[in-house]
Amino acid sequence: MNAPFHVGYLRVNPGWRAGLGFHRHQHVEAMVVVRGRLRVALEDSEVVAEGGDGLCYAPGLAHEEHAEGRPCTEFVFFKGEVETGTLRSPLVKSGNTRMRTLARWLIEERNTHDHGRERRMRTLARAVLHEMARQSAGTQASPIQRVREYMRTRLKEPHALEDLARLAGMSKYHFVRTYKRMTGMPPMADLQRIRIEAACDRLLTTQLPLKTVAEQTGFCDVYYFSRVFKARYGVPPGTFRR
Numbered sequence: 001m002n003a004p005f006h007v008g009y010l011r012v013n014p015g016w017r018a019g020l021g022f023h024r025h026q027h028v029e030a031m032v033v034v035r036g037r038l039r040v041a042l043e044d045s046e047v048v049a050e051g052g053d054g055l056c057y058a059p060g061l062a063h064e065e066h067a068e069g070r071p072c073t074e075f076v077f078f079k080g081e082v083e084t085g086t087l088r089s090p091l092v093k094s095g096n097t098r099m100r101t102l103a104r105w106l107i108e109e110r111n112t113h114d115h116g117r118e119r120r121m122r123t124l125a126r127a128v129l130h131e132m133a134r135q136s137a138g139t140q141a142s143p144i145q146r147v148r149e150y151m152r153t154r155l156k157e158p159h160a161l162e163d164l165a166r167l168a169g170m171s172k173y174h175f176v177r178t179y180k181r182m183t184g185m186p187p188m189a190d191l192q193r194i195r196i197e198a199a200c201d202r203l204l205t206t207q208l209p210l211k212t213v214a215e216q217t218g219f220c221d222v223y224y225f226s227r228v229f230k231a232r233y234g235v236p237p238g239t240f241r242r
Contacts, residue, residue: 005080007110007121012074016067023062030056030129031077032103036069042090052094054132061090076103078125092132096149099135102128143168144182151191155198155218159191195219196232203241210237 004027022041031038031054038049041064049055050069057063067073094100106124109117147168151159164187165175179187199217202208208216214225229237 005078005118005122005125007076007078007106007125009076009107009110010074011072012067013072014067014070016073018065020064022064024060025057025079027059027080028056028129029077029079030054030125030132031075032099032128033069034074034076034100034103036067036073036075038073038075039066039068040064040090041066047089047091049091052097052100054092054094054099054128054135055090056092056129056132057090063090076107078106078121078128080122080125089136092136094135098131099128102131142182143170144179147179147187148183148190148194152194152198155195156216157218159188161187191218192228193232196229199225199229199237200240203237213237 031049033049033051033053033055035051037051038055040047040049040055043062047055048068092099102124106121106128109120109124112120147164150167151164161176162172165172168175168178170178176186179190183190185193195217199213199219202213202216206213210225211222214222217225219225219228226236229240233240
């Protein structure tokens, strides 16, 4: 715990360059782009990291960052004696939101001031590097995972079974059977569960009217939303919020 360790956050305008030019570190440096775009010159190549992507520089690797994102680029970085695992490349392209979420938690911990702060930051830093290593190793999201993420990020849109099966690259029959085996329920039932869970998040963290919550999470009207919600949780959404 006494080894050098630092967590930082930068929000920079287009055209920003790391003030050190090409530089190296004695310990590992890793970063996650939260928003925008970083072009990174390495000793013999160049890579581009966009929102959600990660970068990890081994000790002694020369690099220089240049921001290209508009209107700005935001990234979280940390340096120190941390285990990187096996990374195939300094750039780790993200197939999901995990690294970005972990990076945001990391910067939240940076802003705390109690005695457990550094321990929690180191734990989150290891989690970021673990996720980088997992994705770098070529672990691909399954077709079903991709479909679930697609539905989760498009709650308001109507989803037809045929379209979801096409997205997964399967016949409709094979898609339904595979989906149920992996998630425990058919695709459209799982979509309703995803929407209800998203509605719960909004009920607990916002003061949005129930009608707005229903609209944002893909329910056709507030009455249907209330009926489905009560069937799942045993109470209406308003009571659940209180």
